[in-house]
Every structure is written in structure tokens, then in C-alpha cells.
Amino acid sequence: MKQFISFIRKEFYHIFRDVRTMIILLVIPIVLIILFGYAITTEIKSSPFAVLDYRRDDVTAKLIEQLQASEYFELYKIVDSYDEAETLFRQGKIRMLVSAPQPSKEGVIGIEVDATDPNEATALLQYATAIISTSDIVMRNPDIQIAQPGIMPTVNLLYNPQMKGAYNFVPGVMGLILMLICAMMTSVGIVREKELGTMEVLLVSPFKPVYIVLAKATPYLLLSVINIITILLLSRFLLGVPIVGSFTLLFSVSILYALVSLCLGLLISTIADTQQAAMLISGMALMLPVILLSGMVFPIENMPWILQLFANIVPAKWYIIAVKNIMIKGLPAEAILKESGILLFMALFLTVVSVKRFKIRLE
Amino acid sequence: MYVIETDRLTKQFGNFTAVDQISFKVSSGEIFGFLGANGAGKTTAMRMLCGLSIPTSGKAIVAGFDVYKESEQIKKHIGYMSQKFSLYGDLKVWENIRLFGGIYGLSRKRLADKTDELLHTLDLEKERNTLVHSLPLGWKQKLAFSVAIIHDPKIVFLDEPTGGVDPVTRRQFWELIYEASARDITVFVTTHYMDEAEYCNRVSIMVDGRVEALDTPSVLKTTYHADNMNGVFQSLARKAIRGE
Structure with missing residues (x-):
């Protein structure tokens, strides 16, 4: 010893x-x-996104506001055409595009993401879908649907709610x-x-x-x-x-x-x-x-x-x-x-x- | 009284016989030089005597204990200092002494006495708190030797202890060896310096795993008609077949 x-x-x-x-x-x-x-870190923070707004009413404004309010997204620009959005994607200026169609057309809100980094893309998609689908203005407008999954899942993050x-x-x-x-x-x-x-x-x-x-x-x-x-x-x-x-x-x-x-x-x-x-x-x-x-x-x-x-x-x-x-x-x-x-x-x-x-x- | 006795001690590694039936006896307090060219089997023989390696055949009794069965007992009764440096450079002088004292189970009282005595003998009292790596090589070697015999072993094995040391310090080192021998500690030493071989009581010379010659330096010189031990060594080593 x-x-x-x-x-x-x-x-x-x-x-x-x-x-x-x-x-x-x-x-x-x-x-x-x-x-x-x-x-x-693999967390998403302040990802730049663009909005292609054909709707031009309070619904889009409200959506933008709500996306902005989360710490995940930051509005880069409101674009006028799809071509413009594509250029921004190519330049890497934006990661996501939200398009709001005219109310007269099928009321589908489109989400497109840059999937170069698939993990990030999945996360962005999930966050954006969650925010838009739970937004009260979308809920109150039954004519609006989201172009994302046909069936909207309820997301419940176990053990690590903030991911x-x-x-x-x-x-x-x-x-x-x-x-x-x-x-x-x-x-x-x-x-x-x-x-x-x-x-x-x-x-x-x-x-x-x-x-x-x-x-x-x-x-x-x-x-x-x-x-x-x-x-x-x-x-x-x-x-x-x-x-x-x-x-x-x-x-x-x-x-x-x-x-x-x-x-x-x-x-x-x-x-x-x-x-x-x-x-x-x-x-x-x-x-x-x-x-x-x-x-x-x-x-x-x-x-x-x-x-x-x-x-x-x-x-x-x-x-x-x-x-x-x-x-x-x-x-x-x-x-x-x-x-x-x-x-x-x-x-x-x-x-x-x-x-x-x-x-x-x-x- | 003999402290080391070997009888046809042999060590084989596969087909290679590193040590080939060596038989010799070393008396208590004797300074025994163990010479041989590189690869002659010195280190292997020494490892067997220290209880580090089990012989293939033959007999060996070290400090009264059998190398096959009682290696633990042997280890308690021998000291060892190698050609590589044996102390810890990042430990202070007194910490090294305490460590080895502790490993050999010295009591606190005895360790304190030994430390003072040792530092006094080596004139290192001022360097008590110095880190060992900042000491000159010669001092380190002397300290390492003193630490190797801190537990008053029956035998101390020195494996080329003075490698790289200047002649003056080597001379001083040998004075320590003589002192130890006077205290009845047997010194078993390998060396490359032939002038050191002259200082030994008896010298054995190994060639190709066998002990080719064993006697006092003066008898060896007469037998081989040489002026010095170097001449003796050269005429024997020339017979070697195997290289390094």
C-alpha cells in the first residue's frame, strides 16, 4: 500500500x-x-427567406410577421417574380421561398427550400410548416392550404422541446x-x-x-x-x-x-x-x-x-x-x-x- | 559465500540461443565485470539474473533465491541501474529518493536518515529541491547509483552505468562502487570502457552467448599476453561469429 x-x-x-x-x-x-x-451547432438561426407575394393582403403581411417573429427566419426580400427568387437562391442569399398565390386561384401556400444541406432543409421546412399552419390567420381562412404534406402532422418534440x-x-x-x-x-x-x-x-x-x-x-x-x-x-x-x-x-x-x-x-x-x-x-x-x-x-x-x-x-x-x-x-x-x-x-x-x-x- | 551461482544457464528465443550454458559464481562484496560485445548476450543474461526473464534451462541462484520460482524475493534483494537514465527528470532530488525508498518499503524514519546520509555523501544537500533533469549528467549518474542501493541490497546490477560520462566523473563514480563493495554489496557491472574493466575484482567476457574467459584482470592479461584489458577483449571478441 x-x-x-x-x-x-x-x-x-x-x-x-x-x-x-x-x-x-x-x-x-x-x-x-x-x-x-x-x-x-446544427440549430437553425435567422435563415434568410424571400416571399413571392401575389396575394398582397393582410394574410401575407401577417405570415411574414409571424415567420419573422420566430428566431429561425429573417425576411430577406419580397420578390416580384419567380425568376428573381431563383436568382437569390442561386446566389445563396436566401434559403427559403414562401409564395402566396392570388386568393382567386387555388389557395395553396408554397414553400421551397434550398436543399443543398439536406438536414438544414428538413428543419427549415418543418419550422416553416409548423409556423404557417398554426398561424391564426391561416386557420381562420379555410380557403388557404399549405402546399406541403397533404396530411398535416401534429408535431410534439419529446425530451428536447427547443431542439x-x-x-x-x-x-x-x-x-x-x-x-x-x-x-x-x-x-x-x-x-x-x-x-x-x-x-x-x-x-x-x-x-x-x-x-x-x-x-x-x-x-x-x-x-x-x-x-x-x-x-x-x-x-x-x-x-x-x-x-x-x-x-x-x-x-x-x-x-x-x-x-x-x-x-x-x-x-x-x-x-x-x-x-x-x-x-x-x-x-x-x-x-x-x-x-x-x-x-x-x-x-x-x-x-x-x-x-x-x-x-x-x-x-x-x-x-x-x-x-x-x-x-x-x-x-x-x-x-x-x-x-x-x-x-x-x-x-x-x-x-x-x-x-x-x-x-x-x-x- | 556466493551471492550469484549459475549452472549451465541458457536462454533461447526460438532457434536462437542468446545465452548458451553459462556457469559462474560471484562472491559477496565482489566487483564483477560482465563484458562482451553488443549482441553477445550480456543483457539477456542480466535480465535472467534480475528475475525479469525466465531461463530456458540451467540453474541460477541469486541472493539465495531461485530465478525460476522466487523472482519476487530476488527483486527485493537486488538494486538495478540501467544505461538509460534511471531517475525521473521532472521530480526533485528528494522526491526521487522518497519514491524509490517507498517502492522498496523503507520505513519513514529510515528513509529520512538515508536521504540525509545520501545527500551528504554526494554533496548534494544544496540541490535537495532541484529537479533532477537540471543536474549535470555525472551527478545524475551518482545519484541514480545511490538510489539503486538505498535499500542496502545484496547485489547491485549496473548496466553500462557510465555511458557518456567524462573520465573524471567516471573515476568518482567508481569510488562510489568501491564504497558499496566495502559495505558488502556485490557489484555486477557491464561496461564498454576497458579501463573500467581493470577496476573490477574479476571479469568475465562473453562471446556469442558463452563465457569465454573469467578471471582477475591481471591473470587474464597474462593468459592472453596483453598489456591491458582492451588487448584481452580484442583477442577474444575477434572469435565472435554473430554480429549485432
């Missing part, structure tokens, strides 16, 4: 005395949360940061000792290899706990993402995921011989899948089947599902049995593999 404490103390000295490590531990989580919370991107990104960023700290930092830490030659000295000492690894991992586990709390505080009070479910549950599943990441870091340390290699492997083999295949940025359901299959072995996928279930939906422990089970299995499997490999390396 005394050996263990001396060793952990040493690890903390390494961490606190290295500027790079401190930046990764303290600054990166905050930067990522702010970046994903504010800069990289805030942060609800999706916060769990993703947690998955990313825990992986970064636990896997990358642990692997680099162990490989550094190999590179410096101090690992040999430790192996010759009576300190058992298993404890060397445990002592290496412990500080990072502690620091990732601090990071989980920081992220949750930031997301709660800065981004306004609530924690609906049990905090204890959220915390436990985070620790489980951190353990999986630690095991991955250990595995990498048995493969890599230099710190650069360890950094590169963790970057390519861990960070990229977390960003691309975990469902954090791109929905997994839309991927080709082979990538969907591959996504199953990305631990972050399961972690992010579990976090969303607890944090956003407020579901109880039963709802994440499958996810925690898979993470637990991954942790056990990786421990066995990396301990085996670690032993082989010693030979």
Missing part, C-alpha cells in the same frame, strides 16, 4: 509539472463544451473527453516510462507490474471524475442542458466507460514503443471513431450497414446512448442494462487481453 501511494504521488508530480498534460486535462474539456455548445444541439453534444463531448484523458494519457504515460528507461527500473523493483499499471491509471481516473463534474456543471449552467435522471446512475456509467478507456490505453501502451506512436494510435484508433462513429455528430442509423456494424465496437456509442437515456430522457437503470452490459463486457475483455499482452512484453 505504501509503495502504491508513493507511486501515485509520483504520477501526480508528472501530471502537474507538465504544461501539455495540464492543458489537455483542464482546458480541452472547457474548450470542447464551448465549441460544441456555441460554434458547431437544442447541446442535448446531443454534451453526452458526445463527455464520451470524447473521457476517452482522451483515460486512454490517450494513460498510454502515453506508460510508453514514456518505456522510452526513458525508467520502466526497466520499476520492473526490477519488487513493485508488481499489475500495480505499476494500476498506479498509472488511478490519477487519470480521479482526474476524469473531476472532468465529468466540470462538464456536467458547464452543460447545466452554461448551456442549459438539464440532468433529468439520476446523477448517481450517470456517474456510475461514466466510471464504467472510463474503465473501458483505461483498458484501451493500456492495450495501446503494449503496442506502441514511442510516445508519438501512442499519441497517433490513440488519435486515429480512438478519437476518430468517437467523433465519427459514435452517433455524436452523424446519426448511426443513416450509415451504410458495414459502418453501423463497426459502430457497435466503439464503446462511445453505447456510452452516449446510456448518457442520453439517463441525462436527457430521465430513464431508470433498467433502460441502460444493455448498454452497461456491453461496456462491462468490453472492460473485462480488454483487461484480459492487455494484461496478457503486458506480460508477454515483459519477457
Whole structure:
């Protein structure tokens, strides 16, 4: 035990005395949360639109006013001809065109959107349809219909009524940061000792290899706990993402995921011989899948089947599902049995593999 | 009394025999030079004696313990310092001492005494709070050696401890080795510097995994009709078949 404490103390000295490590531990989580919370957002804000108004009465005026009143749209111009609108579309000046026909003709209000970015187009269409169809002036005029879907669905947004991107990104960023700290930092830490030659000295000492690894991992586990709390505080009070479910549950599943990441870091340390290699492997083999295949940025359901299959072995996928279930939906422990089970299995499997490999390396 | 005894100790990696039936004995307090060209099998032999690598065949008793079954016990009774630097550069001098003292399970009292004694002997009292990487190389090596024997081991293994150090500092380093030997700590040292081989009580020279010669420097010089250890080494190393 005394050996263990001396060793952990040493690890903390390494961490606190290295500027790079401190930046990764303290600054990166905050930067990522702010970046994903504010800069990289899929939300629609102030999209420019044009109106092609043949009607020229209070109905159009009212519609424009109501579209403007929402934070999603901003009137760019009232155009006189379809050609003019098309030019504006081509120039990228507008994203959406609302056309109001003369009352004498079929009273259909047309909505056209620039679908270059399909996600944005779908969102615009939904918002505009919702606003126009619920507008009282349209409701009071039974002759007006919207050219959009024949059957008008009632839209009810569950769990995230404001459709805030942060609800999706916060769990993703947690998955990313825990992986970064636990896997990358642990692997680099162990490989550094190999590179410096101090690992040999430790192996010759009576300190058992298993404890060397445990002592290496412990500080990072502690620091990732601090990071989980920081992220949750930031997301709660800065981004306004609530924690609906049990905090204890959220915390436990985070620790489980951190353990999986630690095991991955250990595995990498048995493969890599230099710190650069360890950094590169963790970057390519861990960070990229977390960003691309975990469902954090791109929905997994839309991927080709082979990538969907591959996504199953990305631990972050399961972690992010579990976090969303607890944090956003407020579901109880039963709802994440499958996810925690898979993470637990991954942790056990990786421990066995990396301990085996670690032993082989010693030979 | 012998602290290291090997009998036909062998290590094979697949078809390659890195260490080929070496047998020797080292007495307590002896300074034993372990020489050989690169690839002669020195490091592999040393790793087996340290309990890091299990031999393929043969016997070896280190500090009274069997290398096959009691490697944990062996580790408690040996010290080790490698050619690469053995201390942590980003830790202060006293933090390094405390770390290794802690790893070898020294009591708080003994550790404090040892730290003072060690800093005094090395004349490093002023550098107690200095980060190790800002010390000159020679001081680092001396500190690393003192830390390697902080737990008063029976044997200390030194793997090319003076690589890259100037002759004056090397001389000082050897004074530390003599002091340790006087305290009955056996010193098992590999080196590339032939002048250092002259400082050893006995020297073994490995060629292609076998111990080709083993005796005191003066006997070796007479046997091989050489003026110095370099001559002895050259005439033996020439026989080597395998390269690096």
C-alpha cells in the first residue's frame, strides 16, 4: 500500500509539472463544451427567406410577421417574380421561398427550400410548416392550404422541446473527453516510462507490474471524475442542458466507460514503443471513431450497414446512448442494462487481453 | 559465500540461443565485470539474473533465491541501474529518493536518515529541491547509483552505468562502487570502457552467448599476453561469429 501511494504521488508530480498534460486535462474539456455548445451547432438561426407575394393582403403581411417573429427566419426580400427568387437562391442569399398565390386561384401556400444541406432543409421546412399552419390567420381562412404534406402532422418534440444541439453534444463531448484523458494519457504515460528507461527500473523493483499499471491509471481516473463534474456543471449552467435522471446512475456509467478507456490505453501502451506512436494510435484508433462513429455528430442509423456494424465496437456509442437515456430522457437503470452490459463486457475483455499482452512484453 | 551461482544457464528465443550454458559464481562484496560485445548476450543474461526473464534451462541462484520460482524475493534483494537514465527528470532530488525508498518499503524514519546520509555523501544537500533533469549528467549518474542501493541490497546490477560520462566523473563514480563493495554489496557491472574493466575484482567476457574467459584482470592479461584489458577483449571478441 505504501509503495502504491508513493507511486501515485509520483504520477501526480508528472501530471502537474507538465504544461501539455495540464492543458489537455483542464482546458480541452472547457474548450470542447464551448465549441460544441456555441460554434458547431446544427440549430437553425435567422435563415434568410424571400416571399413571392401575389396575394398582397393582410394574410401575407401577417405570415411574414409571424415567420419573422420566430428566431429561425429573417425576411430577406419580397420578390416580384419567380425568376428573381431563383436568382437569390442561386446566389445563396436566401434559403427559403414562401409564395402566396392570388386568393382567386387555388389557395395553396408554397414553400421551397434550398436543399443543398439536406438536414438544414428538413428543419427549415418543418419550422416553416409548423409556423404557417398554426398561424391564426391561416386557420381562420379555410380557403388557404399549405402546399406541403397533404396530411398535416401534429408535431410534439419529446425530451428536447427547443431542439437544442447541446442535448446531443454534451453526452458526445463527455464520451470524447473521457476517452482522451483515460486512454490517450494513460498510454502515453506508460510508453514514456518505456522510452526513458525508467520502466526497466520499476520492473526490477519488487513493485508488481499489475500495480505499476494500476498506479498509472488511478490519477487519470480521479482526474476524469473531476472532468465529468466540470462538464456536467458547464452543460447545466452554461448551456442549459438539464440532468433529468439520476446523477448517481450517470456517474456510475461514466466510471464504467472510463474503465473501458483505461483498458484501451493500456492495450495501446503494449503496442506502441514511442510516445508519438501512442499519441497517433490513440488519435486515429480512438478519437476518430468517437467523433465519427459514435452517433455524436452523424446519426448511426443513416450509415451504410458495414459502418453501423463497426459502430457497435466503439464503446462511445453505447456510452452516449446510456448518457442520453439517463441525462436527457430521465430513464431508470433498467433502460441502460444493455448498454452497461456491453461496456462491462468490453472492460473485462480488454483487461484480459492487455494484461496478457503486458506480460508477454515483459519477457 | 556466493551471492550469484549459475549452472549451465541458457536462454533461447526460438532457434536462437542468446545465452548458451553459462556457469559462474560471484562472491559477496565482489566487483564483477560482465563484458562482451553488443549482441553477445550480456543483457539477456542480466535480465535472467534480475528475475525479469525466465531461463530456458540451467540453474541460477541469486541472493539465495531461485530465478525460476522466487523472482519476487530476488527483486527485493537486488538494486538495478540501467544505461538509460534511471531517475525521473521532472521530480526533485528528494522526491526521487522518497519514491524509490517507498517502492522498496523503507520505513519513514529510515528513509529520512538515508536521504540525509545520501545527500551528504554526494554533496548534494544544496540541490535537495532541484529537479533532477537540471543536474549535470555525472551527478545524475551518482545519484541514480545511490538510489539503486538505498535499500542496502545484496547485489547491485549496473548496466553500462557510465555511458557518456567524462573520465573524471567516471573515476568518482567508481569510488562510489568501491564504497558499496566495502559495505558488502556485490557489484555486477557491464561496461564498454576497458579501463573500467581493470577496476573490477574479476571479469568475465562473453562471446556469442558463452563465457569465454573469467578471471582477475591481471591473470587474464597474462593468459592472453596483453598489456591491458582492451588487448584481452580484442583477442577474444575477434572469435565472435554473430554480429549485432
